[in-house]
Each structure stands twice: as structure tokens, then as C-alpha cells.
Amino acid sequence: MKTCIACGMPMTEPADFAMGDITKAYCRHCARPDGTMQSYGEKLDSLSGFLVRTQGLDTGAAVDAARDMMARLPAWKA
Ligand SMILES: [Zn+2]
Known part of the structure; x- marks a missing residue:
């Protein structure tokens, strides 16, 4: 099974x-x-926005958490 290199989501169906x-x-x-991949900045924005909505984090904490999560994904490794 493949997982997304940019967010870690499992991709089980073509629609994913x-x-x-x-x-x-x-x-x-x-x-x-x-169809092109979002940049680091775009993904950081959308992921931190997602954390604000779903986890109730404030923006600063959400950006830190998003940066942490992204640091572990292959697309963003230095
Ligand atoms: Zn993804």
C-alpha cells in the first residue's frame, strides 16, 4: 500500500x-x-488550518504541530 509522501495518508483507491x-x-x-503537488508553504497552511478546525489549536500551536508532522514525511525531508 502506498502512502502520500506529503501528508502520510494511506492511498488505497485510485480516487485517493x-x-x-x-x-x-x-x-x-x-x-x-x-494536479501538481502543493509546495511546503501551501501544505503547511492547509495542514495547520486543518488542525485549528479539528483540534481546536490556536494558529501558532497548529503551525508548530503541522511543521512537526511534515518533518517526518518523505516529501519534506531535507
Ligand atoms: Zn497527501
């Missing part, structure tokens, strides 16, 4: 992949409308 393309290494949540 960017543009439904199973050769892509990232999921539909990490793709821009044109």
Missing part, C-alpha cells in the same frame, strides 16, 4: 491519488487543481 493517477506519489489533498 492526485487526479486519480496511481503513479503519483501524493494524494488528492496534496494536489493543486492542476
Whole structure:
């Protein structure tokens, strides 16, 4: 099973992949409308926004948590 290199989400069905393309290494949540992968900044924004909405974190804490999570994913490793 593949997991998204940018957010770690398991991709089990073609619909989970960017543009439904199973050769892509990232999921539909990490793709821009044109199918390219979001940048680090874009993903950090969307992930921290997600944490604010779902975990009730304030923005600063959410950005820290998002940065932590992303540091463990292959797409963002230095
Ligand atoms: Zn993803």
C-alpha cells in the first residue's frame, strides 16, 4: 500500500491519488487543481488550518504541530 509522501495518508483507491493517477506519489489533498503537488508553504497552511478546525489549536500551536508532522514525511525531508 502506498502512502502520500506529503501528508502520510494511506492511498488505497485510485480516487485517493492526485487526479486519480496511481503513479503519483501524493494524494488528492496534496494536489493543486492542476494536479501538481502543493509546495511546503501551501501544505503547511492547509495542514495547520486543518488542525485549528479539528483540534481546536490556536494558529501558532497548529503551525508548530503541522511543521512537526511534515518533518517526518518523505516529501519534506531535507
Ligand atoms: Zn497527501
